[in-house]
Each structure stands twice: as C-alpha cells, then as structure tokens.
Amino acid sequence: LVSTSWSQPLVLDEAAAITYLEEYDRLAADMSYQYAEAAWKYETNITEETLANMTEWSLKRSDFNYREAKNASRFDLSKINNQNISRLLRKVMDIGTAAFPDTVKLEKISDLEGEMTSIYSRARGCLNTTTCLPLEPDLVDIIANSRNYAELTAAWKGWRDASGRNIKKLYPEYVSLLNEAITFEGKYKDMGDYYRSSYESPTFENDVKALFLELAPLYENLHAYVRRRLKEHYGADKFPSTGHIPAHILGNMWAQDWTNIYDLVAPYPDKRTVDITKALIDQNYTIIRMYKVAEDFFSSIGLYKMPHLFWEKSLLVKPVNREVVCHASAWDFSNKRDFRIKQCTALTEEHLLTVHHEMGHIIYYLAYKDLPYLYREGANPGFHEGMADIVTLSFQTPEHMKKIGLLDAIPGQNDTEGDINFLFRMALSKAAFLPFGYLVDQWRWSVFRGETKPERYNEKWWDLRCDFQGIYPPVERSNADFDPGAKYHIPGGTPYISYFVSFVAQFQWHKALCKVANIAGPLHRCDIYSNTIAGARLNDMLKMGSSRPWGEAMLKITSGTSGQTDKLSVAPLLEYFDPLIKWLQENNKKYNEILGWDKKNCPNFLSPHILSGSPRVQNITFILTMMSALFS
Numbered sequence: 045l046v047s048t049s050w051s052q053p054l055v056l057d058e059a060a061a062i063t064y065l066e067e068y069d070r071l072a073a074d075m076s077y078q079y080a081e082a083a084w085k086y087e088t089n090i091t092e093e094t095l096a097n098m099t100e101w102s103l104k105r106s107d108f109n110y111r112e113a114k115n116a117s118r119f120d121l122s123k124i125n126n127q128n129i130s131r132l133l134r135k136v137m138d139i140g141t142a143a144f145p146d147t148v149k150l151e152k153i154s155d156l157e158g159e160m161t162s163i164y165s166r167a168r169g170c171l172n173t174t175t176c177l178p179l180e181p182d183l184v185d186i187i188a189n190s191r192n193y194a195e196l197t198a199a200w201k202g203w204r205d206a207s208g209r210n211i212k213k214l215y216p217e218y219v220s221l222l223n224e225a226i227t228f229e230g231k232y233k234d235m236g237d238y239y240r241s242s243y244e245s246p247t248f249e250n251d252v253k254a255l256f257l258e259l260a261p262l263y264e265n266l267h268a269y270v271r272r273r274l275k276e277h278y279g280a281d282k283f284p285s286t287g288h289i290p291a292h293i294l295g296n297m298w299a300q301d302w303t304n305i306y307d308l309v310a311p312y313p314d315k316r317t318v319d320i321t322k323a324l325i326d327q328n329y330t331i332i333r334m335y336k337v338a339e340d341f342f343s344s345i346g347l348y349k350m351p352h353l354f355w356e357k358s359l360l361v362k363p364v365n366r367e368v369v370c371h372a373s374a375w376d377f378s379n380k381r382d383f384r385i386k387q388c389t390a391l392t393e394e395h396l397l398t399v400h401h402e403m404g405h406i407i408y409y410l411a412y413k414d415l416p417y418l419y420r421e422g423a424n425p426g427f428h429e430g431m432a433d434i435v436t437l438s439f440q441t442p443e444h445m446k447k448i449g450l451l452d453a454i455p456g457q458n459d460t461e462g463d464i465n466f467l468f469r470m471a472l473s474k475a476a477f478l479p480f481g482y483l484v485d486q487w488r489w490s491v492f493r494g495e496t497k498p499e500r501y502n503e504k505w506w507d508l509r510c511d512f513q514g515i516y517p518p519v520e521r522s523n524a525d526f527d528p529g530a531k532y533h534i535p536g537g538t539p540y541i542s543y544f545v546s547f548v549a550q551f552q553w554h555k556a557l558c559k560v561a562n563i564a565g566p567l568h569r570c571d572i573y574s575n576t577i578a579g580a581r582l583n584d585m586l587k588m589g590s591s592r593p594w595g596e597a598m599l600k601i602t603s604g605t606s607g608q609t610d611k612l613s614v615a616p617l618l619e620y621f622d623p624l625i626k627w628l629q630e631n632n633k634k635y636n637e638i639l640g641w642d643k644k645n646c647p648n649f650l651s652p653h654i655l656s657g658s659p660r661v662q663n664i665t666f667i668l669t670m671m672s673a674l675f676s
C-alpha cells in the first residue's frame with residue numbers, strides 16, 4: 045500500500061489508516077474468494093442447494109462490507125492528505141446495497157436474482173407443442189442460420205414466452221428492494237444512480253447520450269441498406285411503412301449483432317465470403333485449441349499466458365449431466381492465482397471471438413493482480429469490456445486470419461470490393477450493436493427512477509427498441525409480456541452501458557496502439573499481433589486498475605498520438621468505418637432509400653390501455669356499450 049501511495053507527508057491518521065487497509069486487503073480478498081467459489085458452484089451446477097449456498101455467501105459478503113465500512117468511517121478523511129489512502133478508504137465505504145441493515149430484504153434481493161437467473165438459464169423455448177429447446181446452442185443456432193420467416197418467428201416468440209414471461213412476476217419486487225436498499229444511506233437517488241457512479245462523472249449520462257447521437261448517421265445508413273437487402277429476400281410485405289425491420293431476421297436473438305446474416309446482405313456477394321466457422325470445422329479445431337489460439341495472441345504482444353489453474357478449473361464445454369448458466373463469463377478469484385472462464389463453447393467463429401473476449405477479461409485481471417484488492421477492477425466498467433474486445437479488432441482482420449491459417453486468400457487493400465465486404469462485416473457487429481448497447485440501460489434507469497412502472501415495462505422497452513434500433517416485434521406484444529427479461533443482463537442484474545462505452549473506447553485504443561506500434565495502412569486493416577510495443581502501452585493502462593480516475597487511464601493509452609484525450613470520443617470509430625459510411629451513403633442514394641424510421645410509432649405493440657385496463661378506457665367502453673344498447 046505504502047509503495048502505491050504518492051510521496052506526501054504521512055500524518056497520524058494516515059499511518060493508522062495504512063495499517064487498517066493492509067488488514068482489510070487480506071480479509072476482503074478472502075471474502076471475495078469465498079463468494080466467487082459459491083457463485084461458481086451455483087453457475088456450474090444450478091440446484092436449490094447451490095443457489096442457497098450462494099445467497100448465504102452473498103449475505104456474508106454484505107455483512108463483511110457493512111462492518112468494514114463502519115470501521116473505515118472512523119478515519120477523518122479531511123485529515124488524510126494522501127490521495128491514494130483517501131481513495132482506498134472511500135472505496136471501503138462505498139458498499140452499495142450492503143449499507144442496508146435489513147438483511148432479510150438483502151437476502152430476498154439475492155434470492156430473486158438467483159431465481160430469475162435460474163429461470164433464464166433453464167428456460168426452453170417451444171417452437172410448437174412438441175419441440176422445446178434451450179437458448180444455447182439450439183435457439184441461438186436457429187436465429188443465426190434459419191432463413192425461414194415462420195421458423196424464426198417461432199424461435200423468437202418461444203424464447204420470450206419461456207424466459208421473459210416467467211421472470212416478469214419477480215422483477216417489480218426486485219426493483220423496489222434494490223431501490224430501498226441503495227437509497228437507505230441517502231448517498232444515491234436510485235439504483236441507476238449507483239450503477240452510473242462507477243464512472244465518477246456527474247455528466248456521464250449526458251455524455252453517452254451525445255456520443256450515441258454522433259453515431260446515429262452510421263447506424264441509419266447501415267440500417268437502410270440492410271433493410272433493402274432483407275426486403276429482397278423476405279419480401280417487402282414483411283416490412284411496415286414505418287421503416288422498421290422485423291426484430292427476428294437479423295441473425296441474433298436480440299438483433300444486437302447482425303454478422304450471422306452477412307451471407308444474405310454482403311455488398312459484393314460473389315467475392316469470397318470468409319467462413320471461419322467452416323474453416324474451424326475443416327481443420328478439426330478442438331475447443332482447447334480455440335483457447336490456445338487466444339492465449340497465443342495475448343502472449344505474442346508481451347502480455348500473459350493463462351496460469352495453470354485456469355486450465356485446471358475453467359468450464360469450457362456445456363456439461364451433459366447438469367444445469368449450468370451457459371452465458372459466457374470470466375472470473376477473478378481474488379487470490380492472484382485462480383482465474384477461470386465458464387463458457388458452453390461451440391466450434392463457431394462467434395464463439396472464437398467470445399473466447400478472445402473472455403480471455404481479455406482474464407488478461408486485465410492478471411495485469412492488476414498485485415494491486416491492492418480495492419483497485420483490482422477496470423478503470424471503469426466500460427474499460428474492462430473494451431479490453432475484452434480490443435484484440436478482436438486485430439484478430440478479425442483478413443491479414444490475421446491468414447496468419448493463423450483460417451483464411452487462404454485475403455482481399456488486397458486496393459481490392460475495394462473485398463475491403464468494403466470486410467468493413468461491412470465488422471459494421472454488422474460493431475455498428476449494429478450501438479443502439480442496443482445504449483438502450484438497455486436507458487430502459488433500466490427509467491425503471492429505477494420510477495418513470496416506468498411495472499404495467500408499462502414492455503411498452504417502454506419497445507418504445508426504445510423501435511426508437512433507437514428501428515426494429516419491431518414480428519408478433520404482437522403487450523404489457524403482458526416482459527421482453528427485457530429475455531435478455532440475460534436484466535434478470536442477471538449486470539449493467540449494460542459498459543458495452544456501449546467499450547464499443548467507443550476500443551476504437552480509440554486501437555487507433556492509438558496501431559499508431560505507437562507504427563503499423564501503417566488503414567485502421568481497419570491494422571493487426572497488433574506480436575507487436576510488443578502496442579502490448580506494453582496497453583499493459584501500462586491495465587496495470588492501473590481503478591487506482592486513478594479513468595480519464596488518466598484513457599490518457600495513458602492515447603498520449604502522444606493524434607487521438608490524445610482523457611475523454612470518450614467516437615472520432616476513431618467513425619474514422620475506422622469512414623470508407624464504408626461513404627459507400628453506404630452512395631448506395632442508399634442510388635436506391636432512393638429513405639434513411640431512418642418512424643421513431644414514435646411502433647408496429648405490433650398493442651395499444652397499452654386496452655391490455656392494461658386503465659380506468660379511463662374502462663368507462664369509455666362502458667359508455668359505448670350503453671349507447672349501442674340504447675340504439676340497438
């Protein structure tokens with residue numbers, strides 16, 4: 045601790061604080077280990093017992109945090125000059141819902157979250173009266189590969205009926221208990237306020253809104269082009285005059301990543317389309333080899349190999365004999381040795397990217413493992429996600445795919461059509477995601493603020509989906525449904541704006557790393573593989589953990605380059621896609637495509653009043669009935 049403190053004179057309180065913090069560090073890491081083991085046992089074997097054990101440890105952890113926050117409040121921060129010590133003490137005292145003394149209600153929150161995650165992880169969506177399938181891999185594969193409109197509709201609706209509908213009844217209490225717990229101390233206005241506080245910026249909410257608006261032209265051009273091409277395939281009758289795209293024909297259960305329909309909408313289809321999944325199968329890739337390839341990327345830039353416990357304790361394939369939480373995740377067991385991935389890995393390109401993503405989290409854990417426990421987190425949550433994603437910007441380049449033998453011919457950089465095809469494919473994941481990455485927490489923050497009540501949960505969700513994503517539900521929805529519950533992070537209670545922040549930041553970092561590594565050529569063809577200069581610059585930021593406000597971490601990566609800044613900026617993302625934006629604008633103009641959609645009118649969402657039976661409607665109905673009786 046002393047080594048990380050800034051050289052300032054120590055006063056009595058500080059010396060005592062350092063002694064206290066060293067003891068705290070050991071106890072907190074141990075408590076975190078115990079909780080992680082309990083959570084791991086639950087997620088890799090969903091039973092009543094493992095859920096109860098996890099809840100028990102969740103309570104023990106809250107109780108520990110509560111006691112230590114009380115201990116830390118003995119120190120008078122006004123007498124602590126050392127910034128490092130005061131930052132650590134503030135983190136000990138910033139314990140969120142654990143400050144709430146009503147442990148019965150805290151237990152209920154943990155139980156509700158566990159129960160909603162169990163429902164989500166065990167749900168089977170029915171395609172008809174006889175066939176009911178799990179989300180991974182079955183329903184995901186149908187949505188990715190089927191080109192049959194009716195079959196896609198059945199999988200889309202089946203999943204939501206099995207997940208969201210069954211989670212709906214638990215969510216209102218979950219929200220009110222979280223708000224009651226988080227507002228108890230008076231530090232936070234509601235749970236959304238607490239989530240946003242991890243960005244340490246009072247203007248954060250408006251900052252992300254401004255970033256999103258700057259990205260709208262890119263998304264609208266992609267949306268207009270993809271809509272036209274999908275009309276050719278599915279028939280214009282499936283597309284309403286409002287300009288929306290049906291939500292279930294974009295290759296992903298939540299329409300958040302459109303790469304799976306690349307074959308349907310590629311700009312130059314005759315050009316060789318990369319099929320990495322096929323290459324993985326043809327080359328008899330094993331699951332383990334997917335992880336070795338990812339490990340090789342990180343070690344090639346001078347970062348880290350996976351510790352031996354990783355290979356010993358990770359769960360990399362879906363077990364056949366028990367229920368698990370298949371949603372992939374990376375785990376830090378807070379003992380500097382034990383780091384794991386849990387993933388129901390399948391032999392597909394999408395999973396190979398997820399392997400790199402999860403291992404990117406592990407690399408971040410390894411980079412800051414020797415910091416004080418309280419600093420072992422991302423500079424902000426979006427930074428952890430950005431680190432997880434950044435290597436995929438190099439890994440997916442044709443150059444890199446050729447280097448590792450997953451692609452034989454690469455489109456030359458002067459092969460404009462091949463280059464546009466590649467950029468387009470990257471846009472199907474990195475641009476298509478932006479409105480979704482933005483809207484999930486717009487919905488959740490409006491719920492936590494009390495602006496969106498339970499009887500309008502689904503209406504607000506589709507207002508946002510129709511407004512920001514320009515998609516609409518293929519089958520009628522109402523407030524009897526709960527479609528937000530069909531997305532893992534809502535029942536799981538995990539924040540989502542971190543992904544939007546990540547998608548902006550990762551392009552800032554990619555641009556800066558390619559610059560310092562002196563890699564020539566356009567940004568979208570830059571591959572930092574085996575470039576230790578890029579790796580060292582990245583590592584310098586990772587090693588900071590959350591010891592300093594995240595603007596300093598952003599500066600650490602971007603300093604000395606044209607993108608030098610301590611803020612988020614969409615300029616590098618727009619620079620990366622610039623050739624494609626021009627191509628899309630030209631193509632949309634050629635076909636007289638009207639960009640955008642009717643943002644205030646969502647097809648297929650039944651007017652909420654009739655279904656929610658608001659009194660206003662009831663007495664209108666009553667009068668109409670009486671009048672018709674009079675005149676009949």
Ligand SMILES: CC(=O)N[C@@H](CC(=O)O)C(=O)NC[C@H](CC1(C(=O)N[C@@H](Cc2ccc(O)cc2)C(=O)O)CCCC1)C(=O)O
Binds near residue numbers: 374428543
């Ligand atoms: C113990 C724990 O929870 N650990 C955290 C990590 C940490 O905080 O230390 C963690 O493992 N979270 C799981 C989560 C999994 C995935 C995810 O949920 N992705 C989002 C959004 C997205 C989409 C495209 C993309 O390219 C990147 C992200 C989605 O699928 O909607 C699933 C596939 C990819 C990442 C993750 O790794 O972020």
Ligand SMILES: [Zn+2]
Binds near residue numbers: 405428432
């Ligand atoms: Zn992640």
